[in-house]
Amino acid sequence: MNVLVFPCGSEIGLEIHAALRHAKDIRLHGVSSVPDHGEFVYARYRHIGADARSPALIDELNALIDEWAIDLVLPAHDSVIPVLAMASRLHCAAAVPGPDIAATCRDKRLTYVRLAHLGIVPATIDGLADGYPIFAKPAVGQGSQGAERVDDSDRHRYLLENARDYLFSEYLPGAEYTVDCISDATGTLLDAAPRTRERVKSGISVRTAPAAATPGVGAMAKAIAAELALKGAWFFQVRMDRHGVPKLLEVAPRIAGSMALSRMRGINYPLLHVYAHLGKPFSVLAQGHAVVMDRALCNRYRTSLSYARVYLDLDDTLVIDGAVNPLLMALLYQWHARGTAVVLLTRHAGQPLECLARHRICPDLFERIVHLQDRSPKSAAIGGDRDAIFIDDSYRERRDVHMACGIPVFDLDAVEQLLELRA
Incomplete structure (x- = not known):
């Protein structure tokens, strides 16, 4: 089932991605009309020129619906819902209510007005209030954006005369x-x-x-x-x-x-x-x-890196303070799935295979294990392999490899850019 999310870079679109990225019967497609975080999250992403205010939106969405064989459109912003609800010529279904409920x-x-008979809405105020504080919020908006407590008639009068349509109600x-x-x-x-x-x-x-x-x-x-x-x-x-x-x-x-x-x-x-x-x-x-x-801001990365092999250190890199580095383990399985070779390049004092077994790390994840037991530089073990990257906690080792081999080198704080999370 092909599902299109628009606009996919909103907080709503990001939650849809997080919730559906592993759904086995859903294939996600992301679309946005402004450059946003969606292109770092959705593997199948497209930028279009039309937004919810544009009469060209449905035509641009229909072009993608046809191209991607979309089965359902998921709106990811409040302003998109009424547009999709009224779009009788959309080429597939949209997850929206009917036009009346959407509006x-x-x-x-x-x-x-619709729900007043249920006795659940606050008392609304027309004109200046008899007493303050009261509450003001845009009649059309989302979240608490533009909402405020109004403490006196001067502020109330200003908002009444403002071009934006405010709804005034009792203060809760x-x-x-x-x-x-x-x-x-x-x-x-x-x-x-x-x-x-x-x-x-x-x-x-x-x-x-x-x-x-x-x-x-x-x-x-x-x-x-x-x-x-x-x-x-x-x-x-x-x-x-x-x-x-x-x-x-x-x-x-x-x-x-x-x-x-x-x-x-x-x-x-x-x-x-x-x-x-x-x-x-x-x-x-x-x-x-x-x-x-x-919730807080998170980072996603788009890099120009291209490599066929990874040279990876063991001590204080793959295993730190007696525990496996979970990010690097995720990367090991990502590289395995993509056919990227990984070479374990280590100066481990004991037997590397015993260390891997102790931490339940499968040795089959590595193309080979190079155990350096002398003082030879790691760059010598890499040699002329230029289609590779090197990961090691040691600055001395990274500097040697970068200078001698000319390949990208990474400390632990930089490997998150290598993790592919798009779906």
Whole structure:
């Protein structure tokens, strides 16, 4: 099954990749309209010129859908969902709700009007308020971007006169939660998992942990599911009012980047989202163990390196302080899968094979083992092999090899650039 993710470099697109990269029945394709991290993550990646505001978007997506034989398009940004929902000429299915629900969820004012009869939305304010503080947020937006507490009439008046369309509502002083939900192909809610928003950056929850389920939040999830009949993965955000009653902030019919937390507890939202929109039956098995997720910037690399053989040191490189270096072990299996030869080049004081056996390292991962038992330089063992790289913790050894052999050399802090994580 070929799945296209657009825009693939968003936090949502990156979580989709992390969740689906090992799915045996899914082949991922990434597309973005701006240069982003997606090209470092998706092995099958394409840049297009049209974004969600462009009338050419559907035509450009259709060209890729035809080229790649795409079965399903996964939106990875809120602004893309209404566009795909209204695109009657898209050449394949898209994992989005119908146009009416997509438009309702994209605009918080429409969301509140649609769900007001459920008694879960905060009181909204037209014109200047009778008292402050109140809360302001863009009617169309994502996360908490542009949202603020308004403490006086001067600021309120300024926002009212601002060109951006704000929604004003009662101020909710309590804790805020995101509730990850999964529904089947009929829109039946199967699970709702609240989580904290302990640290937020640019509207994204970068530290989150499971929160205890409460009857009020659980009832809210069931009410929203019954009203909107959303399929697959979706979420809503709530904040407690001064009486401890949860009030709705927004509903989003999509995967959330921080759904990775629930993925660690047994529910792969992106995978089940695909199944739901393809009409496949599934069940969920949520785990109950405690886990905290904290997110930070990570590095991916694109290099010009090309090599057919790796010369690798043993002591303080492959084995450090009596333990195997897990990154280098991952690389050993990557090189084995790709047919890249690895030579273990070591001055180990004992028998290298005994050391490998002690650490459960299979000697078959190496083309050969060169055991230097004299003071000869490692460069002499490499000789004229120019289609190679050298990895060693010793600067003296690296300098000798680089000067004598002219090949790239790496300390342990630089080998992460060699790991291929794209899928």
